[in-house]
Amino acid sequence: MSALPPPVFDEAQLEPVLNDEGTRAVLRDVTVVVPSDAVLGEGQTMVLHWSPDGASPCPDGFPVPADRKVLVPASVVMATIGTTATLSYEITGNDAAAVSQSLEVTVPQTVGPAPVIKAALVGGLRLSVKAVEEQGHLPVAISMTWAFVEAGQVVTAECAGFLPGEKKEHTEQILDYVVSEQRAKPKKLGAETMSVQAPASFIQKLDQRRGLTVRHSVSFGGTRPAVTGETSVELTA
Missing domain, CATH: 2.60.40 (Immunoglobulin-like)
Structure with missing residues (x-):
């Protein structure tokens, strides 16, 4: 050829x-x-x-x-x-x-694919706190490319928001995963997702007027910069 x-x-x-x-x-x-x-x-x-x-x-x-x-x-x-x-x-x-x-x-320096909040949103990016309370947690899907993440590296995810009357952001880690050898060996071209859960107890405490943010980070090692992605939603009763 x-x-x-x-x-x-x-x-x-x-x-x-x-x-x-x-x-x-x-x-x-x-x-x-x-x-x-x-x-x-x-x-x-x-x-x-x-x-x-x-x-x-x-x-x-x-x-x-x-x-x-x-x-x-x-x-x-x-x-x-x-x-x-x-x-x-x-x-x-x-x-x-x-x-x-x-x-x-x-490839320009920007942000990675955002975490996907897998819940019924009330129009646009508005999330019902009551619906999360009934389910007990908020499902979130993190999109990853395991081909470029080596075994032993760490993928993290967190929820963030503000408590009523506070100026400092309040966070709670929902994922701290050490990549396994099996995960680091993909079988197909494409994205795979990792499902994690944001606890309803965290979301219930937040000031609804200031919303909720879910973000994740992954380091590819060597000279490659760490990549983060985040999704923000409004909260409604």
Whole structure:
């Protein structure tokens, strides 16, 4: 198989976009395209390389999509925040293998995917305290890319808000997880989530007028900056 051309990618996709509140810039999914002039055969497998050191978020690969488009989840992109990532693809199968030319992609320093509050919101980003009390906790999903988190590193999450009459933020940790070897070896390209629970007892104590914030942080080790994501909601009775 002859040398493959570099992938096609619109770097404008990496420009941070405002979240639903219109206040914080966040990452989004991006699309990588295998050029039409790359000669491919049937039954071949594709491995996408996206990271500062050329590592792959899915080392085992996946079938080459018919439209040659690969969706890279925001949770994969977040592993390269504040760096220049190397983007390339590798095609294997039919007793042949070839790696494409590389494309350098500059990923702006911004925030990672926000934690997802898995509860019925009362219009927009308003959360019913009564509904949380009835359930006993607030389910939260943390989106991670285990391919770029090494075993032994720590992922944390916390709830934050203000108690009535106080000026200092009040926090409670809801996740302090040491990444296992199994978690650090993904089987597919894409985001995986970790479910955690914010206790109703914490939310009940907060000044409803000042809302609730759930945030998480993950360190990728080495020279990569830690990435944080957060979600804020209004509280209603």
